[in-house]
Each structure stands twice: as structure tokens, then as C-alpha cells.
Amino acid sequence: MTNLVAIFLGMALINNFILVRFLGLCPFFGVSKKTNSAVSMGVAVTLVMTISSLATWLIRHYILIPYDAEYMDIVIYILVIATLVQIVELFIKKTNLELYNAFGIYLPLITTNCAVLGITLINATQGYSLSGSIVAALGGGVGFTLVLLMMSGIREKLELADTPKSMKGLPIAFITAMLLSLAFIGFGGMI
Amino acid sequence: MKDKSGFKKAWPIILLTIVVVISVSGLRYIDSITRSKIEAQQEQKIESMLSGMFPKMTQYDYDAEDDIYTIKTDGKKIGYAFIATGQGYGGDIDILVGLEDETTIKSISIISQKETPGLGTRITESPFIDNFNGLKINDAQLSRDDGKVDAITGSTISSRAVVDAVRTTALEKVKLLNSQKEGS
Amino acid sequence: MDRSKKESTMARFKKEFTKGLIISNPVFVLVLGLCPTLAVSTSIDNALGMTLAVLIVLLGSNIIISAIGRFVPNITRIPIFIVIIATLVTVVNLLFHANLPDTYESLGIFLPLVVVNCIILGRAEAFASKNSVVYSIADALGITVGFMLALLMLSFIRQVLGTGSLTAFGIHCFTLPVLGEHPISIFILPAGAFLVIGLLMALFKRTGVIKND
Structure with missing residues (x-):
């Protein structure tokens, strides 16, 4: 149990996906202009990460390892993720149109989000158990959403601030990310 | 059609x-x-x-079950070695640990690590690694935890990961070695 | 007739190659593939290793996709592209593991993550599937060189300021006088990557090397 808590905190805060591991930066800078879309994106990514972790763990331990085909992992994982994203998108579209309008549009973008393939590869290299993998995915997703949300809040305010012309847009967003990243180093002493 | x-x-x-x-x-x-x-x-x-x-090594035996290498010179045992894995800042740290006998570490070397370059990566370098030469297994703790290993400034997590992995794995392997001896 | 056509092919080849360097530099202008750019720019060695991986995969995928792009129906386009790219990445992964074990170790999960590097799928979609093999090669080479320039710039600054010295391929190049003793470690930390790319991008905007949005 303490192990799972450590995995969760490690993934969410200490080795934060965006600020420390540099995973999922494209949506980070693309979507983090508005708080609403940031939350939707974060939830969508967390959902896909968790389901993918479950699916790839089962495939890895019941198909790839028994048949000695671990070298195929990248191809299999990316196909699984692409398929899952499609299924989740269809499912949400059919069951809850409101939810679909809120974050369904972000789902297709997630296939090529490195956070999702990243978590499946991290689970494999760290040798996490099934529960460990799922907790790691949840932790990673929560950390991702948290930082996305913080960043969007700051950027909404930054729009009104008097930034130098050449720093407007992405450059100042990078500098903000640097300050957040520095702050997150402090979590290193937690465990 | x-x-x-x-x-x-x-x-x-x-x-x-x-x-x-x-x-x-x-x-x-x-x-x-x-x-x-x-x-x-x-x-x-x-x-x-x-x-x-072990510069004098002429051959080594690998026990796959216990994951221990027994180092020999002309058929005579001169030590043991095994791989310990620690949880560092950036991921797993694999450490090769050499034992002189059941209580003393001969030396260690880092096989692979993903620590922060320039900070955590100093666990692979001389002043830190040398801490372990001839160290008693039970002293393999950071000085601040009453041990005899000085942590690297600014890389306490990496240092502690190495020290803890070395000590706990060494104690485990020594237990296995002792039970092997009793068995034979 | 034949000759002028040949010349124009050469001119177009050159154009497709050079556009990747600055005008549509993948990192600073298109802002694609940020994750590997920031993550592996801690040393020159890592930067060059990543460039090599991207070169092989991008060249391969651009060639294959420009050759077969016409026969691929729209609904399976993305899955087929992804399978092709993932296969190439696995090949690179295995070859690096066998022949460049140190680079393989230090690139870590960012080597397999080349699969989802937006640069590669982006070029397949935006360029290779619509253009001939020859121009797709030019495009791949140009984009890779542009990527390399950006990575080298970032990793040079980060390695020199963050460690106080420069070592590439195991050869020690120089150690800075004061920084060698007291390096500015923030540059080597993740935060440093954000700082350097933010400042470089602002600098390029200020000097007009890249246009404002």
C-alpha cells in the first residue's frame, strides 16, 4: 500500500509528467490557454492513460512475454492506444453527448500524445505490477491535469499583462513553465 | 460491379x-x-x-537462482558480486556490488542510471563511489542517518537510493549465501 | 526541355531542403516535437544520438509514405502511417541497443517515443503523402538538419553552463574557468530546458529570424 502511495506521489509530483519528464508538452502549450479546455484535456488524457496502462500490462504479461516477442512492444502499444482512443471516443459520443462536446474533441489528439505511450513504456521498464501500473497512470494523469490547470490560470492572467513584444505567446509560457518546474523540485524531498 | x-x-x-x-x-x-x-x-x-x-579474477560462476556471481582465482573463492537496483530521481539505478566476504563490501560501480546530468550522475564518480571501498555492510548508510557514506550535495535522493539499495540487497544476498553454506 | 526540367527539380529539391532549416524550423517555428527536444538536450552526445534516430525514421517514413501514399485509402491512412513509423522506430531501437548501447541507455524512453514525435507523423501527413519521393527526401533531410541545429544550440548552452565544461564523444573539449568549479546547475535541470528554449525563441523573434506568429 505504501508502495502504491509512493508510486502515485512520485508520478504526480516528484517526476511530474510535464515539468520533469517532458511528456505531453504539445497539449501543454497548445491547450493551456483556457482553464475549461485544460481540465477537459487533462481528464481525457488521464482516462486514456489509465485504460491503456491496463490493456498494455495484460498484453505484455499474457502475450508478449510468453511468446518472447517483447521487441514488438512499440508497434503493439501504439496500435492499442490508437484503437482505445477510437473506442472511448465512440462510447462517449453514443452515451453522453454533453460530455463528448466538453472533451471528446480532444480525444483524437491524444493518440500522438507522448504522455500516453510514455506511461506504458515507463510501466514496462519499471516493472510495475498491474495495480502499480494503474496507480502510476492515475498519478501521472493527475499530475498532468494539475500542471495544465495551473498553467492555464497563469496564462489567462498573462494575456492581460504587459509582456515585452518578443516575449509574447510561447516564450513567456516557457519561462512560466521554468518557474513551475523549479517549484516542483521542492517535492523531491517528500519521499 | x-x-x-x-x-x-x-x-x-x-x-x-x-x-x-x-x-x-x-x-x-x-x-x-x-x-x-x-x-x-x-x-x-x-x-x-x-x-x-576483482583484478585477480580468473573465472566466475553465476548462480541464476540467487542471482549471485562467485568470483574465483584458480578455483579459490575470493569474493561475491551481485546487482542491486535502487529507485533514483529519474528511474532505476543498477549497481554492481562486490563483496570481499559476508560482512564487507569490496567496491561498487554503477551499471546504469537515469539521474540528472551533472547532479545525480555524480553517484557514478570517484568521491562518492570510493565511500564504499572496504565498507562494512551495516555502515552503508548516509552519514546523516548514522552511516559512513557522505551524500552528494544537492543529490540526496540519488545518494540515498544507491546506499539503501546496496545495503538491503547485500543483507539479502548474505542471507542466501549463509543458507547455501548450511545446506551443503 | 529535359535539361530545364532537371534544373527545376534541383531547384525544388534545394528549396524543400532549405525551408526546414529556418523558415519552417521544426522546433522554433513549427513548435513540433518539444518533448524529445527539451528532454535530450542535456548533452551534445544525446542531441546527436536523437538526431540520428530521427534522421533514420523520418527519411524512411517519408520515402515509404510518399511511395505508397496514393494507394492508401483515407480511412486507414493514419493507422497505416503509424504502423510504418512504429516499425521503423523499433528497428532503430534494436539497432541502437545492439550497436550504440551508451546512447541507447541515455536516451531512455525518448528513443521509442520517436513514434509519437509530431515531427514525423506531421511530415508524413503534410508533405510525404502528397509529394514525390525525391522531394520527400529533401524535406526529411531539411527538417532533420533544422531539428539538429535547434537541439545542438539548446544542448550546447545547457551542457556548457550547467556543467561548466564540454565533453562530446568521450573527448574533453574545454572547461570554463569559474563555472568548471561552480556550474550553474539549473541549466541542466528540467527547468533549464524551459528557460533556454524560451529565451532563444524570444531572441529569434526579436531579431526577426522567425516571424511573429
Whole structure:
């Protein structure tokens, strides 16, 4: 149990996906202009990460390892993720149109989000158990959403601030990310 | 006409199947030619590390069950070695640990790590690594935790990961060695 | 007739190649593939290793996709592209593991993550699937060189300021006088990557090397 808590905190805060591991930066800078879309994106990514972790763990331990085909992992994982994203998108579209309008549009973008393939590869290299993998995915997703949300809040305010012309847009967003990243180093002493 | 539209519908699936089949067979081939090389490389890496650690080594036995290397000179045991894995800042740290006997560490070396370059990576370098030469297993703790290993400034997590992995794994392996002796 | 056509092919080849360097530099202008750019720019060695991986995969995928792009129906386009790219990445992964074990170790999961590097799928979609093999090669080479320039700039600054010295391919190049003793470690930390790319991008905007949005 303490192990799972450590995995969760490690993934969410200490080795934060965006600020420390540099995973999922494209949506980070693309979507983090508005708080609403940031939350939707974060939830969508967390959902896909968790389901993918479950699916790839089962495939890895019941198909790839028994048949000695671990070298195929990248191809299999990316196909699984692409398929899952499609299924989740269809499912949400059919069951809850409101939810679909809120974050369904972000789902297709997630296939090529490195956070999702990243978590499946991290689970494999760290040798996490099934529960460990799922907790790691949840932790990673929560950390991702948290930082996305913080960043969007700051950027909404930054729009009104008097930034130098050449720093407007992405450059100042990078500098903000640097300050957040520095702050997150402090979590290193937690465990 | 009907056939044609049927083919048109099936074409995407056929094409995808062809692409996947080509991909799988291609990867099988590449895997078959690289696999032995990758394995040989890892073995060689460990052997050269072992002989760096025990310069007098002439041969070594590997016990796959306990995961312990027994180092020998002309058939005489001169020490043991094993791999310990610690949870560092950036991921797993693999450490090769050499034991002089059941209570004393001979030396350690870092096989692989993903720590922050310039900070955590200093666990692979001399002042930190030298802490372990001839150290009693029970003293393998950071000085702030009443041990005899000085942590690297600014890299306490990496330092502690190494120290803890070395101590706990060493204690485990010593237990295994002792039970082996009793058994034989 | 034939000759002028040949010349124009050469001119177009050159154009497709050079556009990747600055005008549509993948990192600073298109802002694609940020994750590997920031993550592996801690040393020159890592930067060059990543460039090599991207070169092989991008060249391969651009060639294959420009050759077969016409026969691929729209609904399976993305899955087929992804399978092709993932296969190439696995090949590179295995070859690096067998032949460049140190680079393989230090690139870590960012080597397999080349699969989802937006640069590669982006070029397949935006360029290779619509253009001939020759121009797709030019495009791949140009984009890779542009990527390399950006990575080298970032990793040079980060390695020199963050460690106080420069070592590439195991050869020690120089150690800075004061920084060698007291390196500015923030540059080597993740935060440093954000700082350097932010400042470089602002600098390029200020000097007009890249246009404002």
C-alpha cells in the first residue's frame, strides 16, 4: 500500500509528467490557454492513460512475454492506444453527448500524445505490477491535469499583462513553465 | 460491379493487413540478428566490470537462482558480486556490488542510471563511489542517518537510493549465501 | 526541355531542403516535437544520438509514405502511417541497443517515443503523402538538419553552463574557468530546458529570424 502511495506521489509530483519528464508538452502549450479546455484535456488524457496502462500490462504479461516477442512492444502499444482512443471516443459520443462536446474533441489528439505511450513504456521498464501500473497512470494523469490547470490560470492572467513584444505567446509560457518546474523540485524531498 | 465495390470496401483492411505482416516479419528478422549481439554485449559489460572490481579474477560462476556471481582465482573463492537496483530521481539505478566476504563490501560501480546530468550522475564518480571501498555492510548508510557514506550535495535522493539499495540487497544476498553454506 | 526540367527539380529539391532549416524550423517555428527536444538536450552526445534516430525514421517514413501514399485509402491512412513509423522506430531501437548501447541507455524512453514525435507523423501527413519521393527526401533531410541545429544550440548552452565544461564523444573539449568549479546547475535541470528554449525563441523573434506568429 505504501508502495502504491509512493508510486502515485512520485508520478504526480516528484517526476511530474510535464515539468520533469517532458511528456505531453504539445497539449501543454497548445491547450493551456483556457482553464475549461485544460481540465477537459487533462481528464481525457488521464482516462486514456489509465485504460491503456491496463490493456498494455495484460498484453505484455499474457502475450508478449510468453511468446518472447517483447521487441514488438512499440508497434503493439501504439496500435492499442490508437484503437482505445477510437473506442472511448465512440462510447462517449453514443452515451453522453454533453460530455463528448466538453472533451471528446480532444480525444483524437491524444493518440500522438507522448504522455500516453510514455506511461506504458515507463510501466514496462519499471516493472510495475498491474495495480502499480494503474496507480502510476492515475498519478501521472493527475499530475498532468494539475500542471495544465495551473498553467492555464497563469496564462489567462498573462494575456492581460504587459509582456515585452518578443516575449509574447510561447516564450513567456516557457519561462512560466521554468518557474513551475523549479517549484516542483521542492517535492523531491517528500519521499 | 458488385464484386468491385466489395473489393473497394475490403481494400483498406487488406492493405492494413499487408502492412502489418510486412512489419512483423521485418521486425522478426531484425530482432534475430540483433538479439545475440545485445545479449553478448550485456554479458561482456558485466564481465569487464567484474574483472575491474576483482583484478585477480580468473573465472566466475553465476548462480541464476540467487542471482549471485562467485568470483574465483584458480578455483579459490575470493569474493561475491551481485546487482542491486535502487529507485533514483529519474528511474532505476543498477549497481554492481562486490563483496570481499559476508560482512564487507569490496567496491561498487554503477551499471546504469537515469539521474540528472551533472547532479545525480555524480553517484557514478570517484568521491562518492570510493565511500564504499572496504565498507562494512551495516555502515552503508548516509552519514546523516548514522552511516559512513557522505551524500552528494544537492543529490540526496540519488545518494540515498544507491546506499539503501546496496545495503538491503547485500543483507539479502548474505542471507542466501549463509543458507547455501548450511545446506551443503 | 529535359535539361530545364532537371534544373527545376534541383531547384525544388534545394528549396524543400532549405525551408526546414529556418523558415519552417521544426522546433522554433513549427513548435513540433518539444518533448524529445527539451528532454535530450542535456548533452551534445544525446542531441546527436536523437538526431540520428530521427534522421533514420523520418527519411524512411517519408520515402515509404510518399511511395505508397496514393494507394492508401483515407480511412486507414493514419493507422497505416503509424504502423510504418512504429516499425521503423523499433528497428532503430534494436539497432541502437545492439550497436550504440551508451546512447541507447541515455536516451531512455525518448528513443521509442520517436513514434509519437509530431515531427514525423506531421511530415508524413503534410508533405510525404502528397509529394514525390525525391522531394520527400529533401524535406526529411531539411527538417532533420533544422531539428539538429535547434537541439545542438539548446544542448550546447545547457551542457556548457550547467556543467561548466564540454565533453562530446568521450573527448574533453574545454572547461570554463569559474563555472568548471561552480556550474550553474539549473541549466541542466528540467527547468533549464524551459528557460533556454524560451529565451532563444524570444531572441529569434526579436531579431526577426522567425516571424511573429
